[in-house]
Amino acid sequence: MQVRPVYDVFVIGGGVNGCGIARDAAGRGYQVFLAEMNDLASGTSSKATKLIHGGLRYLEYYEFRLVREALKEREVLWRMAPHIIWPLRFVLPCTPGLRQPWLLRLGLFLYDHIGGRHLLPGTKTLDMKGDPAARPLKPVFSRAFEYSDCWVNDARLVVLNARDAADHGSVIRTRTRVTGAERREGVWRITLSNEHPHGAPAEEVVEARLLVNASGPWVDEVLRNAVGRNTAHNVRLVEGGHIVVRRKYDDPRAYLFQNRDGRIVFAIPYERDFTLIGTTDRDYEGDPSDVAIADEEIDYLCGAASEYFAEPVRREDIVSTYAGVRPLFDDHASKAQEATRDYVLKADGGEGKAPILNIFGGKLTTYRRLAEHALEEIGRLIGEKGAAWTADAPLPGGEFAATAFADELRRLRDDYPFLSPRHAERLFRLYGRTASTILGKATSHDDLGRLFGHDLYEAELRHLVAREWAITAEDVLWRRTKLGLVLDDSEKDEVAEWLCEHAAGAEKEMHRHGTGAG
Ligand code: FAD
16 A cells, blocks of 8 residues: 655644644644544543633642733633624632632732733622622622633533534544544654444554644543553643532632632532532542542532532532543642643654654643644644634634624524523534524524424534544533533433434544544
């Protein structure tokens, strides 16, 4: 068989970092191939607390570079994707015996001033005797601070980066595991195994000039098993869990609670009817695919939130949980919560030896800057192409001003008056302007096809299969949407059956065209 380099950049891993790098590289004119062994964002990138934040807590560890970069990214990302990212105010109650109010105020002063804040409002002090934020809490807090960060739909951030990468010509291949990568005559020969749930197993070999290992918590495993580096040990795996409970309070703000052990826990309004509470930090060993929240973490989160809420958070209030593994660069910090959240890029090769770029650590918030840094390295290793471009380029559906969300939503409702306000808002929050492509010429619910439950119609499923690589019910119910929280078991089964029938056909199409869905 003739061996010939085809792709410039081969990316292993369809999390936020892999998809961010693929998008940036494809937009600069590189030929890109991305392989994800499972679904897009099925790793850590859908298991986050979902904040686009500087990380107030990291100031305590003197992570000024990271905090500054992350703070600056808040408004850049909000402008890029105002449908899936939006500002959120946080209430931080001052708790007697814990961090002193002057220290919190100092941290928030830095937070407000070191990171290019233009649109987000600054910190203010709340008198908890009269502020509605005090209502759901125990009546023991006299003062709190209120500050800004942003919220992100993490799994959709990933999929929209993948979509844009594909629109710029990148191949995006899901359910495709990289099982081997070897250097041959100055290029990488990468062996792929197709793990599509509805397809026959198959192997394929792809060639590329440069390999990017963006496999998150699997980064060392990929180095050991696929690339043959027997001793790779670069990441510290730190698990974090969340619980989802029925809505604990009506206020639109989130809370940041300080715990007696020095850690913090967030309580955040989630998917309209729920409250998200998290997270924990503990070292993790084993396969990252098997991670699940442990009983003692559930107790910890219930206990921490119950220290603050007047109505305790009980196990029976929990409707859902999730856990993820942070792939932190191993800086040998003693405690899991102290390990650096900054990212590290390490390149090997060049000058005749096909290069590999390994990505360690990072946060959702810094993925775009991480990708820009990766592209600088890629340019150095295989030759530059194009300039940095992503800071001002909206993600699909986000082609409107960050402050125009309400006007845009109103327009969607005017165009499709048969949608309930709730349905219109759900669609606009997920798809932004792409919502009108999904709805097309529909003038009534009947035009949207079969109803699967809640407000999930066939038209949306068709879009997810054709344009967003959705294959299984889990992809749709827990990553592309969060309808898993509200559909009952028989409705979920119907979604699964429909996908079984339709996603198999879509996969064949995808392989025939070679460039991913759509
Ligand atoms: P991943 O998302 O894990 O992607 C790696 C991908 O590689 C996976 O999808 C995996 O399936 C794939 N893969 C692995 N091996 C192979 C192979 N052999 N072939 C093909 N594919 C392969 N960050 C924030 O900014 N804000 C937050 O609020 C926040 N909260 C967090 C809370 C928790 C509990 C955790 C765990 C993390 C949090 N983070 C947060 C951090 C953020 O989620 C991660 O840094 C980020 O998602 C890592 O993305 P990634 O692309 O590196 O890894």
